[in-house]
Amino acid sequence: MRIPLGNPLQLLLLVCSFALAGYAGVRLLAGDWFGVALWFVGAAVVHDVVLLPLYAAADRALVKTAGRHVMYVRVPAALSLLLLLVWFPLISGQVADRYASATGLSPDGFPARWLLVTAVLFGGSAVVFVVRRRRDTKERPPAVH
Amino acid sequence: MVRGPVSTVARAYRRGMPRSPFAPSFWRSPLRGPWLTSVLGVVLLGGITVLFVTGLLSYAAYNPDLSPVNDKTPDKGVLGFYLFSWPTDPHWLYRLNQGVHVTLGITLIPVLLAKLWSVVPKLFTLPPARSLAHALERMSLLLLVGGALFEFVTGVLNVQLDYVFPGSFYPLHFYGAWVFFSAFVAHAVLKMPLARRNLRGLREEKTELVSPNPAPPTVSRRGALWFVGSGSLLLFVTTAGQNFDGVLRRTALLAPHGGAEPGSGPGGFQINKTAAYAGIDPGETSEEAWRLVVVGRAGRTVRLGRAELLQLPLHSSALPIACVEGWSTSDQWWRGVRLRDLAALVGYDDPPDVFVESLQRHGAFRRAALRANQVADPRSLLALSVNGEDLTPDHGHPARIIVPAAPGVLNTKWVARLTFGDL
Structure with missing residues (x-):
């Protein structure tokens, strides 16, 4: 069976791309090649087969429980988890000692500030929910009740 | 991955709940x-x-x-x-x-x-x-x-x-x-x-x-x-504020250099690496012990204590500290000796490059090089004070480099030796 080549221009572009990636890649892998390769491929694998299925499953579970009000929970929860994901080393305190000794700043505020932002996000969402619900009940004719 | 035979997938598909992501x-x-x-x-x-x-x-x-x-x-x-x-x-x-x-x-x-x-x-x-x-x-x-x-x-x-x-x-x-x-x-x-x-x-x-x-x-x-x-x-x-001082920095709630400044007073601005972290021995930076070694044309060497440096013409420049990590301070008011004046002191009237060595024990940039255009800039200083007071240990006492537009780590702190000459 003959494998079709595909668009020759695309092929040329991809070969050029691989050549440059190879040139930089050899240098990227010059030190701890196994560790770097593991991080490079591992990042894609962990994202695609762990992180994404996990948050998709959590979202499905949330939709089942919260029904049509799902956005009032989904938005603050996702934003809070996003902050946790990005600033995990600081929030978890795993770099607290190095951070404090290097910068002279206190590492203690990060978990508290993250919780505070989370509280504000959920609080804001609750306020929007209550306001919209009140408005809806007012606008609806009494007969509907 | 497809786990079972195709029929399993097909059955699941008919139920409307396919198990395979394929x-x-x-x-x-x-x-x-x-x-x-x-x-x-x-x-x-x-x-x-x-x-x-x-x-x-x-x-x-x-x-x-x-x-x-x-x-x-x-x-x-x-x-x-x-x-x-x-x-x-x-x-x-x-x-x-x-x-x-x-x-x-x-x-x-x-x-x-x-x-x-x-x-x-x-x-x-x-x-x-x-x-x-x-x-x-x-x-x-x-x-x-x-x-x-x-x-x-x-x-x-x-x-x-x-x-x-x-x-x-x-x-x-x-x-x-x-x-x-x-x-x-x-x-x-x-x-x-x-x-x-x-x-x-x-x-x-x-x-x-x-x-x-x-x-x-x-x-x-x-x-x-x-x-x-x-x-x-x-x-x-919650991040951008770490590039500004005062109230704006406090808006950077979770960024590493957001929140409060480290301390108050003239030296109360952001620090990349403290003296303790860099392994600075206070004994080495004292008035008696510390001498700046300046090497120039044909090995011409000058040794200067802090008091002698303060006798040289002093100049001011308002420059920020900006780190590769994406935080910075607003302009601080530095005062010290121009790098090009130090070059002239060791025989270079036309400023060349300079090789800077720090007292610090660790850190990838404890030795750094500055190019001739950076040395020649009249705002480039070997700073001795900031915001009207002597440098604090964490900001590089007894003397530090400050160069306009350079990455933070090239503004070497706790400077011990300057070697002028083309690199």
């Missing part, structure tokens, strides 16, 4: 489609291009071609083709460049995650390749996705001082950027025509991204974009 109907979100992917793709095309350019500029700002001590990537080869003498004007150049690089990178994280989510069904397309070009394109996607995540993860960890990655940050982030960018350019060129059709035509094309069996929608596509945008906005407003 079945198109496994992916049920009604949001996925070429329009959403194209919008996110165009945002990333612009954003990542800016990240790449500011990253290359930041690399050039270290003047890696000047001296081996500045160069963390000695085997860069042609990847350093564009290097140039980093200028000293405008004096906030590095502050702006690096503030944009790091703040924009953090702001783009939700867009990147959303983009990867929007195309995940394509990861499981069958057959794996229709042609050689298609097979190569799919292999290139590993470099694209792996590269993007590698760059974002190493960057995000480095700004939080979490050095868990396998090697030194500079070569990993620099070479990783080139691997990623080579795949990024190919991807952008291959997909651009499609994205333009999708955005201009405003009609939904039937691609494998559109679920054949969509679940009832819980949010509109416009709503989903607002959702992603609000994530970016939240990260932006």
